Amino acid sequence: MNEINVSMLAPLLPEVIMASAGILVLLVELVARRKETAGLLSIAAVAVAAYYVPHSFGKSFGGMFVSDGYSAFFKFIFFINLILTVLLSMRYLVIEKSNHGEYYSLVVFSTLGMMLMASAGDLIVLYLGLELMALSSYVLAGFIRHDARSSEAAVKYFLLGAFSSALLLYGITLVYGLTGTTDVSLIGAAVVEKGLSTPLFLSVVFLMAAFGFKTALAPFHMWAPDVYEGAPTSVTAFMSVGPKAAAFAAFGRVFLTGFGSLSTDWTGILVVLSILTMAVGNILAIQQDNIKRMLAYSSVAHAGYAVLGIIVGGAEGLAAMMNYLFIYGFMNLGAFAVVIMLRSEGVRGEALEDYKGLAKTHPFAAAVMLVFMFSLTGIPPTAGFIGKFYLFKAVVGAGYAWLAVVTVIFSAISAYFYLRVVMYMYMLEPEGEAVTLSLSPSLGLALLITTLVVILIGVYPSPLLSFARLAAG
Amino acid sequence: MVEWFFGYLAGAVILLAILVVASRNPVHSVLWMLLMFLHVAGLYLLLNAEFLAATQVIVYAGAILVLFLFVVMLLNLREEIKIRRFTGGWLFKGLTALGIIYVLRRGLEGFRVGFEGPWSIEAVGRATHTRALGQVLFTEYILPFEIASLLLLVAIVGAVFLSKKRLR
Numbered sequence: 090m091n092e093i094n095v096s097m098l099a100p101l102l103p104e105v106i107m108a109s110a111g112i113l114v115l116l117v118e119l120v121a122r123r124k125e126t127a128g129l130l131s132i133a134a135v136a137v138a139a140y141y142v143p144h145s146f147g148k149s150f151g152g153m154f155v156s157d158g159y160s161a162f163f164k165f166i167f168f169i170n171l172i173l174t175v176l177l178s179m180r181y182l183v184i185e186k187s188n189h190g191e192y193y194s195l196v197v198f199s200t201l202g203m204m205l206m207a208s209a210g211d212l213i214v215l216y217l218g219l220e221l222m223a224l225s226s227y228v229l230a231g232f233i234r235h236d237a238r239s240s241e242a243a244v245k246y247f248l249l250g251a252f253s254s255a256l257l258l259y260g261i262t263l264v265y266g267l268t269g270t271t272d273v274s275l276i277g278a279a280v281v282e283k284g285l286s287t288p289l290f291l292s293v294v295f296l297m298a299a300f301g302f303k304t305a306l307a308p309f310h311m312w313a314p315d316v317y318e319g320a321p322t323s324v325t326a327f328m329s330v331g332p333k334a335a336a337f338a339a340f341g342r343v344f345l346t347g348f349g350s351l352s353t354d355w356t357g358i359l360v361v362l363s364i365l366t367m368a369v370g371n372i373l374a375i376q377q378d379n380i381k382r383m384l385a386y387s388s389v390a391h392a393g394y395a396v397l398g399i400i401v402g403g404a405e406g407l408a409a410m411m412n413y414l415f416i417y418g419f420m421n422l423g424a425f426a427v428v429i430m431l432r433s434e435g436v437r438g439e440a441l442e443d444y445k446g447l448a449k450t451h452p453f454a455a456a457v458m459l460v461f462m463f464s465l466t467g468i469p470p471t472a473g474f475i476g477k478f479y480l481f482k483a484v485v486g487a488g489y490a491w492l493a494v495v496t497v498i499f500s501a502i503s504a505y506f507y508l509r510v511v512m513y514m515y516m517l518e519p520e521g522e523a524v525t526l527s528l529s530p531s532l533g534l535a536l537l538i539t540t541l542v543v544i545l546i547g548v549y550p551s552p553l554l555s556f557a558r559l560a561a562g
Numbered sequence: 563m564v565e566w567f568f569g570y571l572a573g574a575v576i577l578l579a580i581l582v583v584a585s586r587n588p589v590h591s592v593l594w595m596l597l598m599f600l601h602v603a604g605l606y607l608l609l610n611a612e613f614l615a616a617t618q619v620i621v622y623a624g625a626i627l628v629l630f631l632f633v634v635m636l637l638n639l640r641e642e643i644k645i646r647r648f649t650g651g652w653l654f655k656g657l658t659a660l661g662i663i664y665v666l667r668r669g670l671e672g673f674r675v676g677f678e679g680p681w682s683i684e685a686v687g688r689a690t691h692t693r694a695l696g697q698v699l700f701t702e703y704i705l706p707f708e709i710a711s712l713l714l715l716v717a718i719v720g721a722v723f724l725s726k727k728r729l730r
Contacts, residue, residue, distance in 0.1 A: 093700075221712060224717060287665055
């Protein structure tokens with residue numbers, strides 16, 4: 090293990106490409122007159138990195154870095170997240186008068202952090218990847234510097250993020266003290282050998298709390314609504330999909346590989362957290378009159394659904410969770426794309442009131458939003474239904490039929506606030522001045538992609554399902 | 563003898579940490595923290611980790627505390643001293659803290675003393691701590707080391723962006 094050579098980098102090729110791209114984007118930003126060039130460059134880099142992901146399977150650096158089907162699937166979620174976010178941001182940053190090229194570089198670095206988290210075979214790499222992801226998103230949350238709300242969101246996100254990092258580190262040190270290693274699979278072996286002890290359980294709880302913060306599980310969700318509301322909308326879209334999926338990736342790997350033999354001890358806590366998360370997310374979303382805040386609570390609720398996959402465990406549960414997060418990425422980014430479209434000079438377009446009568450003034454925008462709201466609720470012809478269906482199937486298959494019933498009940502509650510948006514758009518008359526849409530080619534492309542994928546997966550889900558099944562197994 | 567040193571250092575670190583939080587004047591807090599960092603460096607020395615002790619003094623006691631002092635100078639101290647240090651709810655907080663201390667105390671029994679592996683205490687002693695750390699850091703842990711360098715780059719970009727770019 091003392092020999093270092095270039096061939097060790099082979100499994101890291103996508104990561105190396107992304108790291109170089111992040112630095113290149115920073116340099117291009119200095120000379121490019123149009124900042125969009127930096128955005129296009131980051132999309133090109135993602136395309137190259139994505140091409141190399143299937144060719145990069147293997148372990149490297151003594152098992153610290155693991156590139157397998159599981160990490161590859163998550164990396165595709167992160168790539169899609171990055172591409173769509175960049176497409177959403179190009180025009181939006183101009184409207185917000187904060188069009189700086191550093192934005193794209195930070196998005197690339199944040200994505201790199203997520204990729205490292207998904208591939209981390211060692212808790213140290215996991216922690217550093219998480220910090221790389223989080224540090225970039227703190228800056229992104231405060232990207233509109235002349236807006237006090239954005240700065241407030243950044244500070245809140247930073248303080249609570251730092252707190253959750255401390256919890257994570259504390260859990261890692263305890264695990265290291267008890268097992269003598271930070272390698273996830275060796276931890277798994279040591280845990281099997283030694284069994285459960287009070288301090289080991291404590292460290293499991295610490296790690297669960299830390300991942301709970303990053304995935305916004307209740308009661309660790311407090312930061313989410315404030316940060317999601319205050320941050321630039323494009324960044325909110327980015328944060329609600331990528332970092333959440335990355336935290337789930339690490340959550341799944343650490344808990345099922347490292348603490349898999351203790352699953353009977355921690356699933357109980359996770360079931361409680363999951364139900365609490367669904368309750369808090371869905372019930373508090375009902376009383377929101379700001380659409381970003383509503384989507385924030387909705388994102389909390391969706392974390393409650395996705396965590397069911399970890400509770401179920403095994404290839405079946407992981408596949409259902411990955412499948413769900415993939416679909417969630419498209420429908421959530423699509424919904425945020427519509428929110429961004431309603432934002433134009435002088436009009437914020439975030440209040441639920443702004444959606445009144447949208448079907449009369451802008452039928453196209455209303456129809457697209459309808460698709461995403463149906464999908465988030467989980468109504469059949471859309472992808473959201475497929476995601477929930479396979480999740481419930483896995484939950485029932487694992488013998489938690491009552492948990493599936495609870496989830497369906499909360500899912501029904503969620504219909505109230507998602508469909509209220511639809512009701513506002515289609516059944517109410519427009520009030521006051523009609524909102525103007527700021528549609529740009531890139532935003533249009535993002536909307537086209539998300540709408541098509543949400544409908545396509547809803548109608549023809551088998552390729553995605555078999556892909557997720559293959560990746561998890 | 564070593565136990566006495568450890569007892570002094572550990573006790574002092576805890577006492578100083580409490581003083582950092584409890585002091586009304588932020589300048590006092592920062593100075594208590596400086597003393598605490600020096601004691602932590604002493605703990606590292608007890609573990610034969612002279613490189614970590616030196617880094618602790620140079621980075622924490624030297625660089626980071628100077629930054630803290632700069633920030634404190636920017637505060638309005640007269641106002642700051644009047645603000646109450648603590649919020650209520652002592653019973654709940656105290657019970658939580660005692661609970662965590664109890665579980666950690668129990669946990670100590672499960673900790674492993676010394677690890678099997680290439681770097682036993684004797685091996686580290688033979689190679690000297692600084693050399694051992696350098697060798698491990700740049701071979702076995704080269705990947706985390708490189709990620710940390712990217713992390714610092716992002717921190718620099720973020721700090722420069724948030725503080726220097728002109729507002730339009």
